[in-house]
Structure formats: C-alpha cells, structure tokens
Amino acid sequence: MGRRFDTISFLSDLGLVDESVGVVKAIVRDLAPHATVIDLTHQVPRFDVRAGSLALARSIGYVPSGVVMAVVDSGRRRPIAIEVAGGEGVLIGPDNGLLPSAVAMAGGAERCVVLSSVQHQLVSAGLVLSARDVFAPAAAHLCNGADIAELGEPVDPDSLLPGVVPLPREAADGGVHAEVLWVDHFGNCQLNVGLDDVAPWGVHDGQQVQVVAGEVNRVARRAPHGGVLGAGTVGLVVDAFGLLALTLDRRSAADELMLSPTDQVTLGPLVEHTPAPASPVAMRPRR
Amino acid sequence: MGRRFDTISFLSDLGLVDESVGVVKAIVRDLAPHATVIDLTHQVPRFDVRAGSLALARSIGYVPSGVVMAVVDSGRRRPIAIEVAGGEGVLIGPDNGLLPSAVAMAGGAERCVVLSSVQHQLVSAGLVLSARDVFAPAAAHLCNGADIAELGEPVDPDSLLPGVVPLPREAADGGVHAEVLWVDHFGNCQLNVGLDDVAPWGVHDGQQVQVVAGEVNRVARRAPHGGVLGAGTVGLVVDAFGLLALTLDRRSAADELMLSPTDQVTLGPLVEHTPAPASPVAMRPRR
Amino acid sequence: MGRRFDTISFLSDLGLVDESVGVVKAIVRDLAPHATVIDLTHQVPRFDVRAGSLALARSIGYVPSGVVMAVVDSGRRRPIAIEVAGGEGVLIGPDNGLLPSAVAMAGGAERCVVLSSVQHQLVSAGLVLSARDVFAPAAAHLCNGADIAELGEPVDPDSLLPGVVPLPREAADGGVHAEVLWVDHFGNCQLNVGLDDVAPWGVHDGQQVQVVAGEVNRVARRAPHGGVLGAGTVGLVVDAFGLLALTLDRRSAADELMLSPTDQVTLGPLVEHTPAPASPVAMRPRR
Numbered sequence: 133m134g135r136r137f138d139t140i141s142f143l144s145d146l147g148l149v150d151e152s153v154g155v156v157k158a159i160v161r162d163l164a165p166h167a168t169v170i171d172l173t174h175q176v177p178r179f180d181v182r183a184g185s186l187a188l189a190r191s192i193g194y195v196p197s198g199v200v201m202a203v204v205d206s207g208r209r210r211p212i213a214i215e216v217a218g219g220e221g222v223l224i225g226p227d228n229g230l231l232p233s234a235v236a237m238a239g240g241a242e243r244c245v246v247l248s249s250v251q252h253q254l255v256s257a258g259l260v261l262s263a264r265d266v267f268a269p270a271a272a273h274l275c276n277g278a279d280i281a282e283l284g285e286p287v288d289p290d291s292l293l294p295g296v297v298p299l300p301r302e303a304a305d306g307g308v309h310a311e312v313l314w315v316d317h318f319g320n321c322q323l324n325v326g327l328d329d330v331a332p333w334g335v336h337d338g339q340q341v342q343v344v345a346g347e348v349n350r351v352a353r354r355a356p357h358g359g360v361l362g363a364g365t366v367g368l369v370v371d372a373f374g375l376l377a378l379t380l381d382r383r384s385a386a387d388e389l390m391l392s393p394t395d396q397v398t399l400g401p402l403v404e405h406t407p408a409p410a411s412p413v414a415m416r417p418r419r
Numbered sequence: 420m421g422r423r424f425d426t427i428s429f430l431s432d433l434g435l436v437d438e439s440v441g442v443v444k445a446i447v448r449d450l451a452p453h454a455t456v457i458d459l460t461h462q463v464p465r466f467d468v469r470a471g472s473l474a475l476a477r478s479i480g481y482v483p484s485g486v487v488m489a490v491v492d493s494g495r496r497r498p499i500a501i502e503v504a505g506g507e508g509v510l511i512g513p514d515n516g517l518l519p520s521a522v523a524m525a526g527g528a529e530r531c532v533v534l535s536s537v538q539h540q541l542v543s544a545g546l547v548l549s550a551r552d553v554f555a556p557a558a559a560h561l562c563n564g565a566d567i568a569e570l571g572e573p574v575d576p577d578s579l580l581p582g583v584v585p586l587p588r589e590a591a592d593g594g595v596h597a598e599v600l601w602v603d604h605f606g607n608c609q610l611n612v613g614l615d616d617v618a619p620w621g622v623h624d625g626q627q628v629q630v631v632a633g634e635v636n637r638v639a640r641r642a643p644h645g646g647v648l649g650a651g652t653v654g655l656v657v658d659a660f661g662l663l664a665l666t667l668d669r670r671s672a673a674d675e676l677m678l679s680p681t682d683q684v685t686l687g688p689l690v691e692h693t694p695a696p697a698s699p700v701a702m703r704p705r706r
Numbered sequence: 707m708g709r710r711f712d713t714i715s716f717l718s719d720l721g722l723v724d725e726s727v728g729v730v731k732a733i734v735r736d737l738a739p740h741a742t743v744i745d746l747t748h749q750v751p752r753f754d755v756r757a758g759s760l761a762l763a764r765s766i767g768y769v770p771s772g773v774v775m776a777v778v779d780s781g782r783r784r785p786i787a788i789e790v791a792g793g794e795g796v797l798i799g800p801d802n803g804l805l806p807s808a809v810a811m812a813g814g815a816e817r818c819v820v821l822s823s824v825q826h827q828l829v830s831a832g833l834v835l836s837a838r839d840v841f842a843p844a845a846a847h848l849c850n851g852a853d854i855a856e857l858g859e860p861v862d863p864d865s866l867l868p869g870v871v872p873l874p875r876e877a878a879d880g881g882v883h884a885e886v887l888w889v890d891h892f893g894n895c896q897l898n899v900g901l902d903d904v905a906p907w908g909v910h911d912g913q914q915v916q917v918v919a920g921e922v923n924r925v926a927r928r929a930p931h932g933g934v935l936g937a938g939t940v941g942l943v944v945d946a947f948g949l950l951a952l953t954l955d956r957r958s959a960a961d962e963l964m965l966s967p968t969d970q971v972t973l974g975p976l977v978e979h980t981p982a983p984a985s986p987v988a989m990r991p992r993r
C-alpha cells in the first residue's frame with residue numbers, strides 16, 4: 133500500500149464552535165500524517181443537504197485530486213464512497229443526496245461502496261459520530277493507499293439517493309419562475325437560471341427586467357457587474373458560476389429584496405406601466 | 420536538537436474574528452516550518468475555563484502525539500508545560516485548571532515547568548499576549564527539539580491548580596441530580612452522568628425517564644439514538660463520549676428544554692401521575 | 707523555475723460561512739501543493755478596507771517570508787503585487803489602500819506590478835471573483851517560482867492608492883483627540899495614540915485620566931494590565947502593539963463605553979471637579 137492521495141477536501145455542517153471539525157482533522161493527522169485537509173466550509177446550515185450539495189457543486193471544479201469528504205445531516209443514511217474520474221478522486225459522505233451533483237460534475241460515479249468495514253472505523257463509547265468514527269478514518273485510509281473496495285461492500289450507483297436540482301419553469305407572460313439557490317457572504321442572490329433561460333425577452337446590458345418575489349416587485353438592470361450600478365439599483369448579473377444573480381453595489385440584495393435560499397423569484401420582461409411599486413428605482417425617471 | 424514533534428493541536432478562546440489565531444500560526448510557521456497546527460476550536464466562550472477544559476478532554480484521545488496548546492483566559496496565571504505519556508506529548512497552557520482533565524486522560528503529569536525562559540519568548544511592544552508571545556514560541560521550540568526543561572523552571576505537578584469536574588448527586592426519589600456539561604452544535608445536551616448512574620431505576624431502551632430542569636418537567640425516552648424518536652419526543656441517549664445526553668430528532672434539545680451548560684437537570688424514574696406539566700409530550704396519550 | 711516561497715498568509719473579508727476561502731485554498735493546493743496557507747483572518751467586516759489594513763499591519767511583523775494575500779473589497783480596483791524586503795516577501799491584493807500600511811512596516815515597496823497576465827489567472831464562467839480567479843493563482847505561481855514581473859505590467863509604487871492612517875489631534879485642555887482603531891475579541895479598545903501622545907500631562911501607573919467619548923464621560927486609570935484593576939474600573943494600558951487601549955478586567959470595555967472602531971475618544975488630564983458624570987467609577991470615593 134503506497135500513498136494514494138495527499139489531499140482531503142472537507143465540507144460539513146459541523147460548525148466551528150466546538151471541536152468536532154478539529155477532531156476529524158486530528159484523526160486524519162494521526163492516521164495519515166502526510167495528508168493535508170482543505171476546509172471548504174463547515175458552516176453549511178445544520179441538516180441542510182440542499183445547501184451542502186450546492187456548495188459542494190460550486191467547489192468541485194476547484195478541488196485537487198484526492199478525497200472529498202462531505203458531512204451534512206449524516207448518520208441517518210448509510211455512509212458511502214464514490215470513485216470518480218478514473219480513480220483521480222473519491223467522494224465520501226452520507227447517501228442522502230449530498231454527493232450526486234458534485235459526482236455528476238466530476239464525470240459520474242464509477243465504483244461505489246457502503247463504508248461498512250468496521251476495521252476501517254473507530255470505536256465509539258456510545259453513539260457513532262459518522263464524521264469522527266467513519267468518514268475521518270475512511271479518508272485517512274484512502275490517503276494511505278487503501279482501495280475503495282477495502283472499505284466496504286460494493287453498491288450500485290443507481291441505487292443511491294439522487295440529488296435534487298430545482299429547475300426553472302416558464303411563466304405565463306414569457307418570463308421564468310426561478311428559485312434562489314444561494315445567498316453569498318455579500319448578499320448576492322444566485323438563481324437557478326442562466327442567460328439562455330431569459331433569452332426570449334432579451335439579455336443585453338442595460339436592459340430592464342421585472343423581478344417579482346413574494347410581496348416585492350422591482351425592476352432590475354442587466355449589468356456586467358454590480359460596480360456599474362447606481363446606488364439602490366438592483367442588478368441582474370451573470371455570476372462567477374455562470375448563473376444569473378441579483379446584486380446591489382456594496383449592499384446585500386438579499387436584505388433589500390428579502391430573499392433567502394429556496395425562495396421563488398419570477399423574472400420577466402419589463403411591464404411598462406407597473407402600478408407604483410414601492411421601489412426607489414421606480415421613483416426615478418426612466419432612462 | 421532534532422525535530423521532536425511535528426503536530427501542534429491548538430484550542431483557544433481567541434475567536435476567529437480577528438487575526439490572533441492566525442498570528443500564532445504564523446509564528447509557529449516561522450519558527451518551526453515543519454510543524455502542522457491542527458485547530459481543535461477557537462470558539463471556547465471567552466474566559467470559560469470549564470468549557471475549554473471539557474472540549475480539551477473530549478478531544479485529547481484523538482490528537483496525535485506532539486504538542487497540545489490550550490489558551491483560555493490566559494495571562495492571569497503562570498504559563499506552564501506538562502509532559503505526558505513518557506514524552507509522547509506536551510500540553511502547554513495557563514495554570515488555571517484548563518489542562519488537568521486532559522492531562523489525567525493522557526495518563527497523568529510527568530515533568531512540569533513554568534514557561535519562564537524569556538529567551539524562548541517573543542518581546543512585546545507592551546502587554547504580553549500569552550498566546551502570541553509565550554505559547555506559540557514555546558510550541559515551536561518543542562517541535563524543534565527543545566526539551567521541556569529548557570523552557571523554564573520545574574514545578575511540582577501537585578502545586579498546579581486542579582481542574583473542576585462536576586459530580587452528579589443522588590436525588591431523594593432514587594433519581595440523580597445532573598449537570599449539563601456541554602451543548603453541542605446540534606443542541607444535544609451532554610450530562611455529567613453515565614448509564615451506571617441511572618442503573619438503579621432502569622436503563623432499557625424505550626424506558627421513560629422524568630426530566631426536571633428549572634421550570635421544565637418532561638418525560639424523556641431511553642433510545643439508542645435520536646433518529647428513532649418521534650417528532651417532539653425527548654430522547655435520553657448514550658452519546659458519542661459515553662455520557663447520557665438529552666436529544667431531539669433534528670431539533671435542538673437545548674432550545675426545547677431551555678438548557679445551557681452548567682444548568683442542573685434531575686433525572687428520575689417516571690412519576691406516573693405527574694400533575695399536568697406544560698409539555699407537548701404530556702399532552703399526548705401515553706403509550 | 708524553482709520553489710520560491712512555501713507560505714501564503716491570507717487575510718480577507720470573505721467570511722467562513724460559504725466555501726469562498728476554501729476554494730482559494732483548494733486552488734493553491736492544486737497549483738502549488740508544497741505551499742502552506744496561514745489564515746490570518748477571514749472575518750474582516752465586508753468591504754472594510756480600513757479594518758483589513760489595520761489587521762494586516764498588526765500581523766505583518768509576525769508572518770513568515772513568502773506571499774501575503776489580502777482580499778478586502780476587491781474587484782473594484784486593479785489587483786496588484788508589491789515586492790518587499792529585497793524579495794523576501796510579496797504582498798498581493800487590490801489597489802485600494804489595503805496594503806500600504808503593511809508594506810511600509812515591511813520596509814516599503816520595491817517592485818510593483820498590476821496582475822494583468824491572463825495566463826496566470828483562472829477563467830470564470832461569468833463575473834471574475836478576484837480571490838479565486840486572480841489572487842489565488844498569482845500566489846500559487848509566486849510559490850512555484852514565478853517572478854513578480856511575469857504576473858503583469860510594472861506600475862510605479864507612487865501611483866498606488868495610499869492607506870489612510872488616522873492621526874491624533876491635540877485637544878484644547880492639553881488632552882488629545884484619539885480614535886478607536888480596533889476593538890479586539892475581548893472588547894479592548896485600541897486607540898491611535900501611544901504613551902508619547904499623553905506624556906505632557908503624565909503617564910505613571912495609577913494616574914487617572916479623563917475619557918470622553920460621545921455621551922460617555924469616565925475616569926480611567928493608567929495600569930500595566932487589566933488584571934490589576936478593580937471590577938468596573940476602566941484601565942488605560944499600553945497594549946500588545948505599543949498603543950494605548952481602554953480595557954476592563956474580564957469584561958468588554960467596548961460594551962461598557964459604547965465604543966466601536968472609528969469612534970472618537972478624548973483623553974485628558976483629570977478634571978478634578980467633573981460635574982457628576984453618569985459613571986459607576988465616579989460614584990465611589992476617590993482614592
């Protein structure tokens with residue numbers, strides 16, 4: 133057994149307030165001292181498989197070859213390992229829909245196993261903590277050269293719980309019903325639509341777009357980035373992941389539009405005679 | 420002087436909001452570039468030696484051989500280093516009760532010194548920041564092969580401030596007065612009692628237990644883990660550290676029972692005719 | 707091209723809630739696997755160049771030789787790299803005033819370039835994320851031996867946006883108008899004055915000093931550190947960076963005095979007959 137991998141990219145909902153993440157890294161250090169752990173994030177909201185899955189999908193194109201360990205709402209479904217990219221990478225995590233999007237982006241599942249080998253696990257004094265007792269030692273053993281097949285029983289990739297990707301729907305007036313996938317640290321609201329989805333009614337820079345989200349009815353302007361928008365103008369940009377996002381210059385669009393992940397947003401061509409919306413944008417003369 | 424250790428496990432109340440932790444790691448990198456720092460946690464509540472001591476005790480069985488640096492409410496008492504496990508590890512931190520529990524779990528103190536050697540410290544422009552000026556360079560020097568005796572004057576381990584471990588007490592009705600040791604990231608409430616402490620009145624799965632904590636009077640059910648509990652049912656489980664913990668399925672037991680660390684909780688055999696407690700569990704027909 | 711640097715010290719306003727920081731470290735790991743990233747802090751308040759600049763200045767004396775990557779409110783001004791200390795270090799970040807204080811403390815700028823070489827950048831699917839697409843690969847290329855001149859066009863250091871350092875001003879009564887530079891994790895309030903600035907009216911330990919900040923009018927006592935102060939007594943100490951700071955023993959001086967960074971504070975000699983200030987200190991008999 134040689135050193136197969138030397139990097140473990142680690143994402144979880146374990147938080148940083150207690151020592152849970154630190155203990156996982158201590159175990160890896162103990163079992164596979166040559167391996168480096170890259171913390172993607174540990175502040176996925178508790179139990180939020182959807183948010184974790186999206187964060188992992190946004191990251192997967194940037195992580196080095198090696199192990200990807202993702203732990204969100206684990207312990208309720210069986211722990212699995214999925215080999216991808218001809219063995220260049222192995223994703224480990226619970227079989228709860230957390231991994232499939234990232235696996236798909238990495239080219240699809242090759243071999244899969246359930247992490248059932250108890251000799252590759254730690255013994256708990258009580259409840260099994262899957263991150264500590266199952267995933268950390270599995271990641272370390274993979275780095276030490278263990279083949280995925282040593283870690284447990286093979287399982288058919290098609291039997292795994294699929295991920296859920298929300299799809300946009302056409303709206304009556306030619307618009308599109310979208311969903312907020314993610315609100316980033318700066319309050320930008322990433323939607324589940326790309327430029328193609330709004331192509332029918334126009335996509336050129338400067339174009340105005342009607343944005344309806346719950347009680348909020350606003351006009352947004354297509355722009356290359358938030359920096360060209362005036363104060364208070366909502367922008368619709370192609371974000372750093374190729375998706376449309378609502379943004380404000382140096383302010384939180386999520387706060388301004390009262391948006392959170394999973395909220396529904398309808399984008400559509402500008403309605404010329406919108407009845408006075410409570411919006412600072414509409415208060416100005418139209419250009 | 421060879422390379423004695425290559426891992427420093429680091430726990431503190433320094434937080435992650437400013438650069439304090441980063442500067443400690445920069446100093447270690449500068450002085451002992453071969454050493455890796457494992458962050459256990461830096462969000463121990465400010466000055467909370469008890470919480471830090473417990474987090475360290477939960478971690479110590481998992482950290483690799485090397486240096487353990489613990490910094491909570493430091494700077495008020497002398498900085499010390501304690502050798503354990505035949506020299507396999509050295510714990511450094513303030514002599515304020517933070518280290519003793521972990522030291523005991525590592526087999527007890529062997530040699531101890533006060534970190535008094537100024538040539539192993541950094542010079543501050545003003546106040547001494549013990550993490551930056553004393554502990555970081557001490558950890559680095561230990562990794563570089565310094566013997567603990569070089570770092571300062573020997574001190575008798577028996578003269579160190581002991582840790583405080585809250586013990587459970589028997590309650591009048593055969594129950595036990597317990598204390599909340601820790602509330603984890605998911606709201607599980609770890610108590611300072613194990614199964615043995617409740618053995619007299621029963622411990623089998625499914626058994627109901629009376630839980631009284633301040634104004635809260637609830638029935639909890641002994642269960643192997645939270646996943647088998649119905650919604651809203653409080654569970655009493657043996658947690659991942661071998662202690663009893665109050666839990667709810669995917670919700671915070673701490674929020675539900677209004678519990679925080681150091682709160683007192685009385686566990687006892689079920690009182691059959693509890694006078695209508697303000698509890699959603701009691702509102703339902705008993706099974 | 708050899709391995710020029712092996713450490714990247716990284717400070718940002720990217721937060722730890724999402725995967726932005728993790729992706730930067732994944733990219734560095736992928737491109738320059740031998741390099742170690744030291745996280746100084748990622749919780750600089752969003753867009754707060756002043757706070758980031760001060761945190762970087764407090765850190766710079768402790769970071770190892772190598773790359774310093776600072777990313778606060780980036781993407782609005784051109785990305786730059788500044789060589790310092792005869793090539794011992796390179797600071798990279800936006801040309802927005804974030805870097806100059808640290809550069810000055812490192813001995814001043816030597817060669818500077820704008821990070822304009824697209825072959826040293828990543829290609830985004832949309833918006834350029836400067837941390838991910840520009841700074842992370844630049845840092846990795848520097849660690850891999852790239853010369854700063856390969857990364858883009860030279861630029862005159864004098865053309866860069868200077869940092870802003872708030873200077874204290876003399877007050878009418880011999881006192882000094884100071885500014886809160888920083889509130890640390892424990893609530894200590896660092897001011898932009900040193901002992902020299904208050905020398906005219908006395909600096910000896912135990913001396914009382916009048917502190918006026920907005921509505922707050924308090925007496926502080928010069929002390930070597932907070933530990934010697936009685937409960938509720940505000941102390942004026944020389945902090946760990948050589949600057950005067952307001953402190954309380956185990957409590958937050960910022961909370962007590964309602965101070966935040968950029969707030970103005972006037973220090974002056976004690977006014978003997980202060981008209982009843984709303985201060986618990988003044989309620990006691992004077993010593």
